[in-house]
Amino acid sequence: MSYQPASADVRAMNISWGPSKDESLILKPISFHLTAGRVLGIVGPNGAGKSTLLRLLYRFNLPATGNVEVDGQDIWNLSPRATARMIAAVLQEQPSDFALTVRDVVSLGRLPHRLGLSVHGEDDGVIVDQVLARMHLTALQDRDFGTLSGGERQRCMVARALAQQPRVLVLDEPTNHLDIRHQLEILRLISDLDLTIIVTLHDLNMAMQVCDDVLVLKDGNSMGFGPPARVLTEQLVSETFEVTTRLEQLSLSQTDHFSYQLNH
Structure with a gap:
């Protein structure tokens, strides 16, 4: 008996969310298709809508528009128990009592x-x-x-x-408040699991290391979706985070690395 079932395909179609029908949307309509077994990193500045998007993906909040499908099944057509067999979430808030x-x-x-x-x-x-x-x-x-x-x-x-035994694992800032050793442990876990993983991250260099795709958010809008090397350009990162960005290659590891500077 194995604890790990097959990964699943995730499709978000025109999903958005706001606190009520009478108020403006916090998360504007977003669509993406994440194929089974890939790791999606959701990145963006504070208040961009990352956690709001996650709450739609693990069926905590009902989208104002659109729907979320896992292997072709609308998660809101499933019971909460059935959804919990497909999607598991690890949130930032950890009860200590x-x-x-x-x-x-x-x-x-x-x-x-x-x-x-x-x-x-x-x-x-x-x-x-x-x-x-x-x-x-x-x-x-x-x-x-x-x-x-x-x-x-x-x-x-x-x-x-x-x-x-989920087929999709959702992680909200899993390395937040962890020291370097424990951050590396979580990154190794993400790399080793044969699941479809959706993770929010603050660190773009970390996202480039562990994610197959990234979704960049700013003010509730999608700024880009796709492989990190294609999406995370100097221009897009600078516009999204409002900093001056430089993409460099580290000589020892031969990996790309972002450095930042405040705009004057």
Whole structure:
């Protein structure tokens, strides 16, 4: 029994969102097609609409216009339980007052797969064990969640999402507030998982390293979508973030790297 099912195709068609019908849209109509197994990085300045877009993609908010399809199925035509079997989300806000162990928290990811009022499915324990091992949490499984470090908590919440056996994994700023070591751990995880992944990132250089496609947002508008090398040009980055941008190649790694300077 494996905890990781096949990845899925994600299509957003003309989706937008606003707080009410009488108010202007915070997120303007956006469309993109992410093929199965690819990593999409959503980037943009604060207030661009990144988290708002994510809430539409994991079925938290109903779009004002358009729809989101996973493998051709409109997620709003599915039950919440069925959607949770397809899409898992790891958000920035992590509760610290769980009176639960690491294993208890990860086991919560199995809830969408339980039938009726059943306590456990026959495969739950095996899948939880596999996910704990995958996230290097086996030794911590009996620790209280509230005693964990920031990096350990992040790994635990990702493990809970993986225990859902999703086909699409949504991550909202997964490296935020983490030190360099834990940032690298999360980046390695993103690279290694055979899932369709949608992740918001502040760091464009990080996005260039780990993402197959990027979607650039500014003021709720899409500024570009596609492979980072094509979309993240000096001009587009400068216009989006209102800085002077220079794209350089690092001599040792032979990778492109952005440097920034405030506009005068």
